[in-house]
Amino acid sequence: MSRRDRLSGNEAAATAIRQIDPDVIAAFPITPSTEIPQYISSFKAEGLIGTEFVTVESEHSAMSACIGASAAGARAMTATSSAGMALMYELLYVAASDRLPIVMAAVNRALSGPININADHSDSMGARDSGWIQIYSENAQEAYDNMLMANRIAEHPDVMLPIMICQDGFITSHAVENITIEDDSFVKDFVGEYNPEKYLLNPDESLGVGPYSISIFYMEIKRQQFEAMNNARAVIAKVSADFTARTGREYGMLEQYRMDGAELGVLLMSSSAGTGKEAVDMLREKGVKAGLVKIRVFRPFPAGEIAEALRGLKALGIMDKSDGFSGCGGPLGAEVRAALYGKSDNIKTINYVYGLGGRDVKVADFEEIFAELAAMRDGAELPDCRYHGVRE
């Protein structure tokens, strides 16, 4: 039987890891994800997990150890944030291109500078082209559920790619919520064993991983990665459907909230979606045709689903919790507009950069944004991109 318990986002992710009981965890503490390896250390000390816990000296080493362990045939996991993920950067690409299904609990935090420990998405957005699958969680329940689904997605023979399960630092990672925790036996059964076809510690078969590949081969290997990332779409759908069937909790590539008949919409990821939904409810009561789309899976990018979900809108606010410093908005803005191009060109869009470095985002912020979207729908000229919630 599942049970209700009060857990923070970090506790939720660590609980999922305890229940999965991976072969190897290599992690280095960094705020706000520090608690995850801390909990794992306690689980290990209490004999609750059989995991080999490697206390490395840096995140570069954490990801290197995960790569070695995964190539050897182990189920490997890590947790990190911000500068820690940045230090892993080189190895993130190695993990993906070596097709090692490592699972990372990523707790989103701003990158320096100015140095800041609070939430935004600049860390994982910097890794968006590294070849990792990226799933974003709105709250502790989603962080827990997405962790339970992560291994099956990453380890599927058609995919074999690393995956990061993101949640917002502090807002989700340190806030205690009432969530549903599944039985250990349920998790064991749902996640299953990892039995890679090829692995370094197989005594019956020789294998070399991560060789030098010159220009006559490199591009074909990248084409394989492209295929694997596209294959992940069907696998995510299948695993999510199975999870829904067994828990009743629904997950897709994205979530549509009150999009039926909506004219004004916001599109965003992670914790601010909860605040946005509250604003949508209030506006709907006032007769405003407001709706919200929350992207759950950012890699692979659900371009088709996004275009479909937004089809009826007249004005859309695309909300980026990181600035790409392209001079014309954040990564979500660029990719969502590309998804709409040629499909829903009649939707007026504005790209908001918001919530940087933990800047609070309240229901009133969404009311302001929806008021701007209404003005844009009615003909007001607005810039393509602007900061929201910044002092002028």
Add this chain to the structure above:
Amino acid sequence: MIERNLMEHMTETSGWRDLSPAAQVFGEGNSIFFNTGDWRSETPSWNRERCKQCLLCFPVCPDSSIPVSGGKRHDFDFEHCKGCGVCAKTCPFGAISMFLGTAPAGASDAAIAGGARAAAAANTNHAADKTSAAPAAARAKGGAK
């Protein structure tokens, strides 16, 4: 799922579906299929007259490029020798000398090494001992599953 072929079936004309995932290398001893010695900047030369067949040289070669059979070493495997010079340092009898250039003495780039290489060529035989490659090739075929 990508079909996983043996290395020998993967060539420069193979499509992406026919290459191993992530360029993984299946089976050991695959370097027999490749000339990996073409980038060395120095090349060893073996003086048969000075050589006492003490066999101190072949175990120190990091690339197994000194073939041994019948209790005797033969000339270098120049398709795999990287020119590191460890064998020359190890030889107690001065029977191995290092020369600048990629090609074995007497081969096409002998001009680079000038007189020294020409002198060495006079008392050495640099025909690569291909017979030594046979066991490695057999191992590679047997090991790749």
